[in-house]
């Protein structure tokens with residue numbers, strides 16, 4: 230037996246008996262709200278493609294029709310990888326959000342690795358919500374600042390952390406929490422931020438495109454304006470339906486990232502084709518009022534009907550609707566039953582969520598119909614009845 234096998238075979242076997250073994254489901258159709266998954270057609274309630282833009286063929290056509298939209302950028306941005314499509318996308322995103330500057334990243338994971346490393350120094354303090362996305366936590370590890378966490382959305386705990394903070398404090402939070410779907414209490418956070426002269430990093434991966442009347446995210450939702458010490462991370466792989474990410478902030482913050490952020494400096498730029506697709510996607514996001522409205526109606530219909538059936542949904546008005554089941558095996562069992570009924574809803578288990586908080590993470594696309602949601606509800610009711 231190899232050394233790697235000797236170390237990890239027992240560990241992998243233990244994951245299987247704990248119902249925590251991870252596998253990759255295979256999609257063999259076009260990506261969308263209906264997919265062929267491991268060989269069978271299912272309605273997809275698992276993607277973060279909230280506006281259905283991954284299914285928008287005009288993006289693919291735009292890329293195919295543009296001879297400059299190559300699939301390789303050839304180098305990092307600072308060398309020879311920065312193309313006109315990157316430049317225009319950054320400007321268009323900055324205009325859309327009303328910020329001075331935007332910097333593109335290849336993934337949200339990398340954007341979150343970059344900001345805390347570039348802005349924070351030894352002796353500073355990062356103050357995180359406990360339910361922050363894993364990439365924000367990994368970004369804290371790459372930074373030399375020390376890390377403190379507060380109980381989810383607990384503003385008194387945040388205030389205590391701010392009082393005790395050494396050096397410059399940076400509050401770090403998801404705008405919309407990825408596994409719970411709830412929104413960070415931004416007005417209280419901004420008040421505390423001001424009181425303690427802290428800075429803020431808000432991860433809008435699940436907010437840009439869908440939250441706020443025109444999809445401009447958590448600040449728009451609360452009718453607040455970000456100040457000069459606020460940076461926001463957006464991703465292009467969720468509501469934008471393509472791939473990539475960006476940081477939005479002031480000119481000086483963006484220039485600091487360009488000169489200091491290792492996860493931006495030492496990596497190949499996104500393909501220009503990808504940047505062009507994202508430019509078209511941004512136009513679609515700006516035109517998506519009807520899609521956002523339909524999505525909102527699907528969600529409130531789903532929540533009202535689920536309550537009547539007796540299902541425990543977490544409090545969320547976003548397209549992330551978690552159904553709390555508690556036990557890992559129970560979550561897996563429900564997910565398998567739903568798959569048999571023709572719906573793909575993944576079971577989310579620890580370590581992605583805390584122990585005893587396993588759940589089905591149901592996500593909606595503006596392409597879903599009321600009929601598809603009703604049939605999902607019937608299948609969920611079937612799971613519940615099979616237990617009693």
Ligand SMILES: *Cc1c(COP(=O)(O)O)cnc(C)c1O
Nearest residue numbers: 336337338362364407434464466
């Ligand atoms: C998905 C996600 C990321 C990572 O973005 P990618 O572009 O997929 O790397 C970051 N933060 C949050 C909250 C996310 O949900």
